Amino acid sequence: MKKWVSLLAALCLLVAMALYSMMAGSIKVGLGELVSGLLWGNNPQVDVIRDLRLPRVFVAMLCGAALAVSGVLLQSVMRNPLADAGVIGISAGAGFAGLLVTAVFPALFFYIPLFAVMGGLLACFLVYLFSWKSGLQPLRLILVGVAINAAFTGFNHVLGSFGGSSATSRITSSTFHMKTWQDVEMILLYGGITLTLSFFLSTWCNMLALQDRTASNLGLNVMRARIVISLVAVMLASAATAVGGLIVFVGLLVPHIARQFVGSDHKLLIPFSAVGGALLILFADTAGRTLIAPIEIPASVIMMMIGGPFLIFMLLKGDRVHGH
Amino acid sequence: MDIKQLQFHYKNSGAIIRSLSTSISAGKVTTILGPNGSGKSTLLSLLAKNLAPTAGQVIVNGRDLQQFSQKELARQIAVVHQQNEAPFDLTVEKLVEFGRLPYRHMFSFDNKEDAEAVEWAMACTGLTSLKSKKMIELSGGQKQRAWIAMALAQKTNLLFLDEPTTYLDVYYQIELLELVRSLNEQLGLTIVMVLHDVNQAVRYSDELKVMKEGQIVAEGEPKQIMTRELMLRVYDVQAVIREDAEAGFYVIPVASTTPLG
Numbered sequence: 001m002k003k004w005v006s007l008l009a010a011l012c013l014l015v016a017m018a019l020y021s022m023m024a025g026s027i028k029v030g031l032g033e034l035v036s037g038l039l040w041g042n043n044p045q046v047d048v049i050r051d052l053r054l055p056r057v058f059v060a061m062l063c064g065a066a067l068a069v070s071g072v073l074l075q076s077v078m079r080n081p082l083a084d085a086g087v088i089g090i091s092a093g094a095g096f097a098g099l100l101v102t103a104v105f106p107a108l109f110f111y112i113p114l115f116a117v118m119g120g121l122l123a124c125f126l127v128y129l130f131s132w133k134s135g136l137q138p139l140r141l142i143l144v145g146v147a148i149n150a151a152f153t154g155f156n157h158v159l160g161s162f163g164g165s166s167a168t169s170r171i172t173s174s175t176f177h178m179k180t181w182q183d184v185e186m187i188l189l190y191g192g193i194t195l196t197l198s199f200f201l202s203t204w205c206n207m208l209a210l211q212d213r214t215a216s217n218l219g220l221n222v223m224r225a226r227i228v229i230s231l232v233a234v235m236l237a238s239a240a241t242a243v244g245g246l247i248v249f250v251g252l253l254v255p256h257i258a259r260q261f262v263g264s265d266h267k268l269l270i271p272f273s274a275v276g277g278a279l280l281i282l283f284a285d286t287a288g289r290t291l292i293a294p295i296e297i298p299a300s301v302i303m304m305m306i307g308g309p310f311l312i313f314m315l316l317k318g319d320r321v322h323g324h
Numbered sequence: 325m326d327i328k329q330l331q332f333h334y335k336n337s338g339a340i341i342r343s344l345s346t347s348i349s350a351g352k353v354t355t356i357l358g359p360n361g362s363g364k365s366t367l368l369s370l371l372a373k374n375l376a377p378t379a380g381q382v383i384v385n386g387r388d389l390q391q392f393s394q395k396e397l398a399r400q401i402a403v404v405h406q407q408n409e410a411p412f413d414l415t416v417e418k419l420v421e422f423g424r425l426p427y428r429h430m431f432s433f434d435n436k437e438d439a440e441a442v443e444w445a446m447a448c449t450g451l452t453s454l455k456s457k458k459m460i461e462l463s464g465g466q467k468q469r470a471w472i473a474m475a476l477a478q479k480t481n482l483l484f485l486d487e488p489t490t491y492l493d494v495y496y497q498i499e500l501l502e503l504v505r506s507l508n509e510q511l512g513l514t515i516v517m518v519l520h521d522v523n524q525a526v527r528y529s530d531e532l533k534v535m536k537e538g539q540i541v542a543e544g545e546p547k548q549i550m551t552r553e554l555m556l557r558v559y560d561v562q563a564v565i566r567e568d569a570e571a572g573f574y575v576i577p578v579a580s581t582t583p584l585g
Contacts, residue, residue: 207425209411213374218478219398219426264411265418 003262010261010275014061017279021057021286022049026293056179059187060285060299061278063176063244064254066191066236067091068277069198071251072258072270073233076205077226080138081256085120085237086248088145092152093123094238095246099159110182113190113242120238123148124230156246176244176285176299183243190239195274197232202266204229209264247300249307250277256314325350325371325482325514330380332363332370340366342538343380350481353508353515355525358535359559364518365406365486367535371516372403372484384482398426402475404468406487410459416470417455420445423477445476448511449503465496469503476507483507485517489524497521501528522575526550534558547573556581 023029029037029045037046038054067085074083074090085091097119098112108115126148131141204225207215212222237251254276255269262268281299284306288297325348332341340363348354348371356364369375371382373389382389384400392400402423410419423445424438446452449469459467468488475483485504489497505528507513519525525532526546534542534549536558542549550573555563561577568574 203425203428207422209409209414210422211405211409213369213372214403214405214408216374216394217372217398217401217403218422219393219395221394263413 003268006261007268007272007275010272010279014275014279014282017282017286018057018061021060021282022053024286024290025053051181055181055184056176056285057282058184059179059244060176060282062184062187062191062195063240063247064250064277064279064281065195065274066187066240066277067247067250067281068254068258068273069195069270070233070236070240071277072255072266072273073198073201073205073229073236074251075255076208076266077229077233078136078141079208080136080141082138082142082252083145084249084251085233085241086246086250087149087252088127088142089123089147089149089152090120090127090234090237091241091246091248092149092156093126094120094234094241096152096155096159097122098242099156103159103162110186113186113239116238116242117235119152120234120241121231123152124234128230177289177296187239187243190242191236194232194235194239198236198270201229201232202270205266205270244281245298245300247281247303249303249311250280253307253310254280325516326381326383327371328381328383330367330370330382331378332366332375333378340538341370341377344539345380346533346540346543348514348516349531350514351508351512352530353505353517353528354531354533355529356516356518356533356535357522357525362535362558363538364535368484368486368516368518372401373397374403395426398478398480400480401482401484402478402480403484404471404475404486404488406490408467408471412458412460414459415456416446416451416459416462416473417442419459419470420451420455420473420477423474426478441477441479445473448476448507449473463496464492465499468492468496468500472500472503472507480513482514482516485515487518487520490520497524504528522550522555526573526575550575 019031019034023031023034027045027048029043029049033043034046034049037043038050041047070085071083074085074088075081094116098116101108101112101115127141127145130144131137134140204220207218207220208222208225208229210218215225216222240247255273258269258273258276262272281303284299284302288299288302291297327344327346327348330341330344331339333339344367356367358364366375370377371389373392373394376390384392389397420442421438424441427438443452446455449472451466451469451473454462454466459470462470472485472488488504489500492500501524504515504517508515529546532543532546532549533540534554541558542554550565552563552565555561555565555575555577559577560581562579562581563575563577565573565575
């Protein structure tokens with residue numbers, strides 16, 4: 001019961017944050033003006049906000065939700081509390097494929113998320129390939145992931161220095177600046193479907209928290225569950241990367257905090273993480289563009305500044321690495 | 325349950341189970357006994373489909389084990405492993421509810437039958453008063469009982485236990501074996517377990533399967549098959565075997581046959 005209240009509270013906070021984010025910035029409007037302007041469309045200032053700020057808010061929220069849920073799923077399937085699409089190279093792999101397509105076939109703009117998924121899958125496959133023999137041992141998996149992340153990030157910088165078009169820089173440096181309704185459509189299509197799918201995976205994720213053989217004795221086809229969950233996780237992270245750019249640590253931070261609030265049952269953990277991720281990225285983006293306006297700090301940079309110290313804090317706390 | 329010419333080896337390794345044929349009697353407590361590395365836990369894993377045999381068959385209710393889907397099998401066989409892991413905040417009741425998953429679909433919700441089975445399983449194992457406790461708050465014995473309750477909630481006829489007493493203090497070992505016996509006597513469950521301790525195996529089993537080097541070297545009623553010769557042959561030890569009014573039938577190893585040095 002208390003846990004459902006936490007979820008509701010997080011949702012309210014998200015709505016409040018979204019409203020604040022729309023009000024704050026170079027054009028300032030009051031709450032009343034904003035709401036009536038959005039509903040009746042009689043306010044030119046609010047019309048500007050609807051065209052420029054509202055899509056940005058939506059994209060930030062959906063990217064955050066997708067990355068956080070992707071983290072929950074990866075942690076479940078890899079039995080590793082440190083798994084995060086940004087840390088183990090899945091986002092970088094997705095970004096790489098996205099960049100490559102942008103450079104070679106710029107016309108395929110709307111399908112970039114599809115190609116990004118392929119890049120993400122490649123990275124995920126490589127992580128599994130090189131850490132499977134050790135029985136997905138947590139430390140080895142993370143080290144393999146870091147190595148793969150480094151490799152793809154390197155490729156990305158090379159591609160980025162060739163390109164320099166706006167489409168290229170949107171993947172390498174993540175700012176939600178200049179997001180349009182087309183971006184919203186894209187992330188809503190690719191991210192929305194996979195987010196919905198992820199809500200149906202909670203029972204499988206819960207079973208994977210037991211040992212594989214126990215899950216299998218309870219009737220779970222463990223290999224199939226692993227593949228499906230990984231696939232959804234990669235699709236979430238890749239869609240977010242294709243639209244919002246590379247952002248690390250969301251999938252690490254949010255699920256960890258979410259477990260403190262709602263526990264380890266994925267029925268609540270997944271929706272709560274989705275809301276938490278949306279809230280965190282929206283906060284990072286809003287802070288980034290208002291703190292030292294008119295200069296914008298990208299949301300990904302804000303996330304690194306929050307995420308780094310948080311990771312150290314987690315390690316100092318002796319966070320139990322389960323799976324061993 | 326029939327086992328026909330079962331063989332198993334890992335890739336690039338020698339045979340662990342070599343052409344093993346036997347059968348498990350319904351409604352009995354059967355214990356697989358043997359020294360380390362004799363293949364007893366491997367045999368149980370094969371019977372539970374946690375491993376697939378290299379050759380041979382395991383027949384359950386007239387069907388080859390490999391033909392069962394994972395879910396179908398979970399309605400026939402429940403397994404309690406030696407060591408288990410659970411999330412940090414999982415309660416006893418939530419754990420036992422896992423035992424109902426073989427009867428669920430992706431879109432189905434808890435029904436009355438599930439709730440009753442969970443209550444029943446906790447009552448059978450004496451956990452009703454502990455149901456909202458978290459697993460990490462339980463003692464070793466209580467934990468093991470919670471895993472058994474989860475297995476019971478699966479409402480299977482067959483219950484497998486892999487060395488269920490290994491990590492327990494002696495009080496909890498006896499408590500657990502008494503529980504196993506009562507599950508067999510009162511619910512008519514067919515129980516197959518792997519035990520390390522010869523005397524516990526003798527005392528709590530209707531039938532023993534004694535293994536050495538991947539084969540069954542003796543099987544049958546404990547008192548009939550447990551002899552000095554068998555102890556020598558299987559464990560390489562000289563043993564004294566007695567029957568006492570108070571202690572019952574017991575085996576005491578007294579000397580190893582290969583002295584140190």
